[in-house]
Amino acid sequence: MSKYTEDDLKKELETKEYEYGFYTDIEADKFPIGLNEDIVRAISKKKNEPEWMTEWRLEAFRIWESMEEPDWANVNYPKPNFRDISYYSAPKQKPQLESLDQVDPELLKTFEKLGISIDEQKRLSNVAVDIVMDSVSVATTFKKTLGEKGIIFCPISEAIQEHPELVKKYIGSVVPTTDNFYAALNSAVFSDGSFCYIPKGVKCPMELSTYFRINEGGTGQFERTLVVADKGSYVSYLEGCTAPARDENQLHAAVVELIALDDSEIKYSTVQNWFPGDKDGKGGVFNFVTKRGLCETNAKISWTQVETGSAVTWKYPSCVLKGNNSVGEFYSIAVTNNYQQADTGTKMIHLGKNTKSTIISKGISAGKSQNSYRGLVQINSRAENARNFSQCDSLLMGNDCGAHTFPYIEAKNKSAQIEHEATTSKIGEDQLFYCNQRGIDTDKAIALIVNGFSKEVLNKLPMEFAVEAQKLLEISLEGSVG
């Protein structure tokens, strides 16, 4: 990527509100509004799913009906009416996966605007992309290359058809349908998502990536991602999201399950940039996501997230450290501006011996936004020599925003070593002065300082994402300090 200079940024800031706020006019195949068992059956039928899958969905639906929407998070929003949403929307012309020529040109244009060109460029940057638009996977690249290594990377609907034994074994094993309100809803109605399986001892040669986009109005996006890393394998997985700017609130309730078998490693990175609503807090995506990974012996799961979008974020990527010597990591930057609200954090459940976890969370709040870190570190009584380090730093910009931390620490083993620290501060006037004095204007100085503040997390992102993430940070905070 060519060098991105400060001047480019400035030009962008002047012109840009929400860059991805366009709407693609693609004829969509949309279900009637509402949710009942028939709709669930219809989704399942549409996907041509086997009997066990339909039953699994129906069971999840019944569980969901008996559940109540959680309200413990530190966010306020009008509760979406879950009966008032269309639960299935697919771009009508379903493109074939082998060649780009067959893809709807409108769709291709969308991707170009998004900056994801499914063409040679991407091939050079060596990223395999699975694009999910309005919950339906429309294009998966690099299938053949991956296939040679025995790696399965495809839409989950396809995986249900072609690899039912894998899906059946792992789906719902980390996030059961009974887990929470949104996970149950997702289990009942998810229309697509990505599935990835890395066979024994294989190191995935490229970054795998899924791009999510909500396009159609009045729909919810419910995708489901399942990543299984078999013994001794390694995979790095990226996820990006955008949505058009709309006045109404859109709903996104995804479930991501990671399974890291013995000695394997999964690195899961997210850049979340759903439409955050306009300056007055109108519109925006409600982002209710359940993400969890299971680590077997010597396995490692690393979550990295850059959260800049969504009107409301409710997201806690977690690790269950079941096996001995397993490692869980969580690196997060959450930026909120205007009227955004984020309640995000992680859970580290230490079950095995010598398990280690690291939590680095950076919250930046500006405008009238509220930013909360909510985390749990739990050391169970049999988790000998468990180790945790947590650090939550908050940066406040302006006097109308809030930063909150809700860390829960539960230790039941005497050999546990836990450190937790949190600080809250603002951009120091002396820091700004230092920069100004050296001829760096205030806007650039702030960008510099914010970048430095979040460096520890940015460093954990794969190369392609790191650049994008830095850009995103700067744009999200545009004009937030006077």
Next chain:
Amino acid sequence: MELKEKLVASFLAFENKVSVDTDHNVHDIRSEAFDHFEKHGFPSKKDEEWKYTSLKSVLKHDYNVFPTGESAIEFASVKKYFLHEIDSYKIVFIDGVYSSFLSETSHDGYDICLLSAALEKSKYKPVVDQFFNTIAGKNSSITSLNTAFSKEGAYIHIPKNTVVPKPIQIVHFSTGTESELLLQPRNLIVVGENSHVQIIERHQSLNSNVVLTNSVTEIFADKKAIVDYYKIQNDKKSASLIDNTYIQQQGDSHVSVNTFSFGGNLTRNNLEFFQEGEHIDSTLNGITIIGDKQLVDNHTLVMHKYPNCESHELYKGIYFDKSTGVFNGKVIVEKEAQKTNAFQQNNNILIDDGATINAKPQLEIFADDVKCSHGCTIGQLDSDALFYMRSRGIPKKEANGLLLYAFANDALEKIKIPELKTRITKLIAQKLGVDLGFDL
């Protein structure tokens, strides 16, 4: 009969008994508080604030709500529970009833006496009307229960520009004439502008009959006032304590509350600071050393509402056997409270398998120009330090004791009464099972 039903049934009888104080609005306050309690009942583990502490085992007893008669105690037999090395004022209660024999009160320049007297006599009415039940948690059903039955406790009123020359000791004894006893003392402490007072509070049962104490204390510190409050919680394993302390501070005042929790079955400390002016300093210190199946739960709240204030919070915990520690430290910095410095630290050591610690240090910040930090650790003694000491001939037990003492020492340093510091040091040594061997 369920305890709640029993309390509901007792309330009418109680109101009739104490209806002499019709002068005051206290009757309305009690009724209102009682309605709140009746509606909400005792908190359960479903309440976020009681997530880690279950009152179930404490509430199952058939408590006597109205202890009968006054039991006399010889001073010699209870001398050790007082800080007797120094001269002090004393307000002593035996089974919830004031003991004039053991007490030493005063009306000379300031009032150090009884809440029951303050509620009854009209000359105290202005103070009672202005302060009583104004900051006690209206949303806490436990506090409401105390308010509904509030009748007796310490009443301390220090007018402005007064330094109380000696500490005040508030001691609650339970003698065990009742096999299961519920005590609900209520303290009101009003400290005037530019005044200074030191208070030591203790709850002590004299035999192993079951006691539950639900205490509420309201402390008001006017401008530039200095209040030092010490809570010694070293009761028998049969006694449980729910202590609710609410503090309101005006500008330039300094209030410190030091909580030493070594004993008791279940101890829950709700400690809430409300800052109502600028340049206020609030200090919260705590040392918890417990074993067996004891539980100590420290729930603190510091509410920063005005600019240029500070709060310092330091809680240390050492947990043996199957004991459980809970720490919940909440710091809220409101939008106007710029230039706030809020520091919170919570360090814990788990000694034995089976010991548990649940910590939730919580920050809620709405102002940007603040320095707020919290740190929370759970760990073990440094094995290098242990080795160093043992290689120099200090036995393992003593080395352990010394290190643990050093660990707790930070919070001990803040005690301003030297005799009390010595006393607490001895208690810690006793609790750690070592002779520290040096005079502190």
